[in-house]
Structure formats: C-alpha cells, structure tokens
Amino acid sequence: MYHIIINPASRSGRGLKIWKEQIEPALHQSAVPYRSYFSRAAGDIARITSEILSSHDQADAVSPLTLIILGGDGTVNEALAGIKDPSRVILGYIPTGSSNDLARALRLPKNPLSALELILHNGHVVSMDLGCVTHSDGEKRLFAVSCGIGFDAAVCREALHSPMKDLLNKLGLGKLTYLGIGLKQLFAAKAASCSLSLDCVPATHINRVLFVTFMIHPYEGGGFMFCPHADACDGLLSLCAVGDIPKPLVLTALPAAFWGKHYFLKGIALYKGASAHIESSRPLWVHTDGEVTRMSASFSVSCLPNALKIIIS
Numbered sequence: 001m002y003h004i005i006i007n008p009a010s011r012s013g014r015g016l017k018i019w020k021e022q023i024e025p026a027l028h029q030s031a032v033p034y035r036s037y038f039s040r041a042a043g044d045i046a047r048i049t050s051e052i053l054s055s056h057d058q059a060d061a062v063s064p065l066t067l068i069i070l071g072g073d074g075t076v077n078e079a080l081a082g083i084k085d086p087s088r089v090i091l092g093y094i095p096t097g098s099s100n101d102l103a104r105a106l107r108l109p110k111n112p113l114s115a116l117e118l119i120l121h122n123g124h125v126v127s128m129d130l131g132c133v134t135h136s137d138g139e140k141r142l143f144a145v146s147c148g149i150g151f152d153a154a155v156c157r158e159a160l161h162s163p164m165k166d167l168l169n170k171l172g173l174g175k176l177t178y179l180g181i182g183l184k185q186l187f188a189a190k191a192a193s194c195s196l197s198l199d200c201v202p203a204t205h206i207n208r209v210l211f212v213t214f215m216i217h218p219y220e221g222g223g224f225m226f227c228p229h230a231d232a233c234d235g236l237l238s239l240c241a242v243g244d245i246p247k248p249l250v251l252t253a254l255p256a257a258f259w260g261k262h263y264f265l266k267g268i269a270l271y272k273g274a275s276a277h278i279e280s281s282r283p284l285w286v287h288t289d290g291e292v293t294r295m296s297a298s299f300s301v302s303c304l305p306n307a308l309k310i311i312i313s
Contacts, residue, residue: 002034002092002119003052005045005079007071010096018096018112019070026116034068045075049082057088064309066090068119070112072097073145074160077289080142086130091310092119098222099290101145105217105232106312119311127306128232131216133288136298143288144308146220147301149278150192150211151242153285154185155221157292182221182254186210186247194280196241198273206243210250212278213240214301218260220290227270228260235305239271275302 004023008016019036027034037048049067056065067089069076076093083089094115095103102108109115131143141147148156158181189210196212197203206212213220215227215238227238242250245267253262262268283295 002032002066002068003056004034004036004068004070005048005052005075006036006038007045007069007075007096008038008040010071010075011098015071015096018094022112023070023094023116026113030120032120039071039075039078043078045071045078046082049079050084053083053085053088064088064090066092068092068094070094070096073099073102073289074291076102076144077142077291080130080144083142086142086304086308089309090125091308092123093310094119099220101219101222102217102289104219104223105145106310108312118313123311123313125309125311126233127309129216129235130304130307131214131237131288132302132304133286134300134302135294135296139294141288141293142304143216145217145289146213146215146226147286147288148211148213148220149194149280149286149296149299150209150284151182151185151189152211152213152221153287153292154189155182156287156290157285158185160290160292179254183251186250189247192281192284194243194278196239196271196276196278198239198271198276200275201273203277203279204241204269206241208245209241209243209280210245210247211242214238214276215240216303224254224257225260226257226262233306235303236272236274237276237301237303239273239276241269241271243267275300277301 006019039045133141194209195203195205215230216232218225218230226240230238253265256262277300279298283297286296
C-alpha cells in the first residue's frame with residue numbers, strides 16, 4: 001500500500017492537474033493499491049503525515065511505510081515535520097515544485113510519470129543523511145536539503161509570498177524569482193555579525209555576515225550550487241558562510257554559484273562538520289528546505305547519518 005500526499009498548490013497550482021491528469025490515471029491503470037491525501041492549508045502535510053504513521057504503527061510495528069510526496073522541497077520538509085522516526089518511512093518523491101533541489105541532487109526524473117515509474121518499478125532504496133536544527137528554546141526541525149540563516153532565508157520568505165513567483169513558474173522561469181528577489185534582499189539587508197563553531201572547535205567570528213547555509217546536498221534556491229561537494233551519505237554538514245564582503249562584489253559571486261565556482265571571492269568560506277552552532281548579533285530569518293517559520297539569533301545544527309530511506313534510480 002502506497003500512501004500519497006499531494007500538494008495541489010505546488011508549481012503554482014499545477015500539482016493538482018498533474019495528479020488528476022497523469023499520476024492518478026497511471027495508478028488506476030496499473031491497479032496499484034494506494035491512498036491519497038491532499039493538503040489545503042499550512043500545517044496540513046505535517047498533520048497528515050503524523051496521522052498516517054500513527055495508524056501504520058498501530059497496525060504493523062515491523063515494516064516501514066512507503067510514503068510518496070507529490071510537491072516541492074517545502075512539501076518534503078513539511079512531511080518531515082510530521083515524522084517522529086524517519087527510519088519508519090521509505091520516501092518516494094514526485095517533484096512538482098519550483099526549486100526541486102532535492103530532485104536535482106538525487107537526479108530524479110523531471111517528468112512526473114517517469115518519477116512514478118521509478119518509485120513503483122525501477123528504483124532502489126538508499127539511505128541518506130538528514131539535518132536537524134535545534135533552536136535555543138528547544139524547538140527542532142528536520143531538513144533534507146539545507147538550512148540557512150540571513151540572506152538566503154529572507155529570499156525564501158519573500159518568494160513564498162511573491163505573485164511574481166507564480167507568474168514566472170507558469171512561464172517556466174521560476175529561477176528568475178529567486179534571482180530578482182535576491183538582488184532586492186541583497187541591498188536591503190541590514191548589518192549583523194555572527195559567531196560560527198563546528199564540532200566544538202572555537203568559534204569563527206564574521207563581522208558582517210550575509211548568510212550561512214548548512215547543506216546536506218549541493219543545491220538550494222533553485223540550482224545555486226553553494227556547496228558543490230556536499231555528500232548526503234558522508235554523515236557531515238557542508239557549510240557555506242558569506243560575510244565581510246562589499247555587497248556589489250556579491251553580485252559577481254551569485255552567478256558563479258550556479259556552477260559552484262563562487263569560492264574565488266575572499267569572504268566566502270567552505271566548512272564541513274557533523275555539528276555546528278551559530279549565534280548572531282540580532283535575530284535573522286531562518287529557513288529549512290526553503291520553509292521559513294521563524295527568526296532566530298542562536299541555534300545548533302546536526303547531521304543525522306543515514307536517517308531517511310528514499311527511492312532513487
């Protein structure tokens with residue numbers, strides 16, 4: 001039995017159309033047993049996921065449950081928020097978001113029917129790392145792709161509410177959303193400093209931090225390769241810290257980040273570690289997989305090795 005969670009609003013409302021016109025007919029044609037669930041408001045996906053797993057655990061305490069997500073990176077992140085024990089889940093992913101950085105890193109098919117075929121017949125299950133953010137008040141949140149504080153989170157927050165994003169997605173130009181908002185946020189960002197420590201090593205201080213991103217996979221923000229050598233199976237976080245750089249110079253680094261060539265600029269540093277802690281001089285926006293739920297001035301990030309089973313080619 002497959003449990004399929006659909007985000008009908010993904011890809012600017014095309015998620016529902018993809019489900020009705022492609023995925024659902026293919027499931028019926030193949031006589032595949034499944035149950036479908038639809039999100040309608042914020043928080044629905046975490047709640048639905050939690051309820052599915054609770055019912056599964058009551059019925060069968062041995063085998064993991066196969067959960068299929070039809071949506072974007074944010075939909076996967078919301079599903080993770082409803083999973084207390086990721087080892088109880090095998091995840092299949094049909095990417096229908098605007099960024100699709102998880103699918104890009106895992107080389108999943110862009111075509112929804114090809115992604116479904118991979119899940120049902122041609123794929124194999126592998127284990128990948130997850131990240132976990134722990135805020136100073138004890139709140140925790142898992143992420144599959146990346147977590148960031150500062151500029152990249154502010155871009156994600158504005159993009160989530162941008163009518164321009166819907167328009168550009170319909171035109172197949174979704175990347176321009178993040179580029180345009182990124183330029184705006186770059187020059188609107190107010191100065192802040194931070195200290196960053198990894199694996200209990202004494203902290204590095206950044207006087208004027210633009211952003212720090214903690215990554216499981218190489219890509220975020222619709223294809224920016226901020227950590228080109230990030231490996232989802234090495235048990236480590238890859239970090240890209242950007243600070244103490246004149247803002248106009250950042251404009252030369254952002255395009256290069258699409259190819260992972262941005263480290264030529266002094267002030268952009270790459271780190272690796274199993275855990276990290278960051279403290280900023282004032283609260284900044286924080287995102288997990290592009291989902292922005294709060295501001296924070298102090299939190300820790302850890303890598304959870306081989307925490308999630310996922311179907312890939």
